[in-house]
């Protein structure tokens with residue numbers, strides 16, 4: 257275990273008053289690290305964290321000494337952080353994924369699996385090139401961060417691993433996620449409440465649950481997401497493609513969202529708005545409020561659906577979806593000779609050159 261060495265190196269880099277400080281994790285070996293927080297603010301305007309080797313988490317959840325922060329590797333209040341390198345972050349989440357390993361160590365607050373890597377209040381964050389493997393929970397979390405570029409990542413966990421989202425964004429603005437490959441057991445990317453001006457370009461997703469806005473409005477929450485632009489993404493064998501999910505009883509809005517130039521191969525729900533989201537279908541009660549969904553556009557989709565309902569707009573009875581737009585959509589069935597359909601419930605919008613026909617949209 258090398259936490260002491262990591263902490264010392266971090267302190268040196270963080271205290272460095274030069275214009276650009278640097279911390280390099282060398283390639284020589286793999287480093288077993290227990291939960292650690294890299295705390296800012298730091299002195300230099302740019303802190304370059306270069307990962308060349310492999311960082312691994314303890315394999316047995318019972319030997320995690322602390323889960324208080326909710327994350328294994330956490331960066332907090334560090335502005336101008338550049339993380340890159342050919343290295344790997346291996347969360348060794350396997351034992352966490354099986355409930356039988358009874359979570360676990362109440363003493364150390366390890367009652368739910370932790371995220372592998374989390375950034376909290378890190379403005380001007382750049383994260384590039386790294387490989388991320390087998391997180392106990394989501395691989396990367398970004399919250400309260402503005403001006404973020406995430407690029408050239410390779411994220412992978414088994415299709416069956418629970419809650420292993422690739423990248424989760426919340427309470428952040430001006431975020432770019434680009435040119436990355438994400439194979440996982442849950443959402444490849446999830447955009448959560450408080451997020452705006454998010455661009456996602458050139459992401460390959462599969463296996464996984466697609467690129468999701470939400471879930472929003474859980475437990476009656478006021479949630480907002482606006483200005484999301486998802487473009488040139490490829491979904492292969494995923495549960496969903498472009499998904500927006502909200503709980504009944506929430507409030508707030510999701511608006512001004514574009515999905516464009518999307519390639520689909522064998523996707524179960526290529527286009528989905530679900531305003532009746534209910535995790536694990538746990539008998540969620542009927543509620544009247546809903547997160548208001550408006551101005552959502554889907555443009556240039558090509559590919560195949562493994563379910564018949566390729567387009568599914570299941571909107572709230574009380575707060576309908578407004579301003580949905582479908583433009584040059586061509587989603588055929590994975591199965592030769594089968595057709596696909598669109599389903600709408602309280603969905604207002606327009607469509608242009610769309611297969612399947614979306615004549616169910618209200619005007």
Ligand SMILES: *[C@@H]1O[C@H](CO)[C@@H](O)[C@H](O)[C@H]1NC(C)=O
Nearest residue numbers: 429430431432453454455485
């Ligand atoms: C997102 O893309 C749009 C259109 O290309 C661009 O105007 C905007 O500046 C981009 N925003 C970010 C955060 O990259």
Ligand SMILES: *[C@@H]1O[C@H](CO)[C@@H](O)[C@H](O)[C@H]1NC(C)=O
Nearest residue numbers: 460489490491492518519521
């Ligand atoms: C999407 O990914 C699949 C599977 O790797 C590949 O065959 C296909 O060419 C890709 N499509 C595009 C448009 O990038």
Ligand SMILES: *[C@@H]1O[C@H](CO)[C@@H](O)[C@H](O)[C@H]1NC(C)=O
Nearest residue numbers: 483484511512513514551552
């Ligand atoms: C719809 O969203 C787009 C993309 O964010 C934005 O440019 C446009 O102004 C919005 N339209 C309306 C009517 O709000």
Ligand SMILES: *[C@@H]1O[C@H](CO)[C@@H](O)[C@H](O)[C@H]1NC(C)=O
Nearest residue numbers: 509548549550574575576578
């Ligand atoms: C939902 O938002 C749209 C766009 O801002 C607005 O026109 C509409 O009135 C809102 N619906 C409700 C029920 O508040």
Ligand SMILES: *[C@@H]1O[C@H](CO)[C@@H](O)[C@H](O)[C@H]1NC(C)=O
Nearest residue numbers: 558559560585586587588611
């Ligand atoms: C729609 O996709 C199918 C299957 O990929 C293809 O055969 C067909 O030509 C496409 N139609 C249009 C209008 O692009």
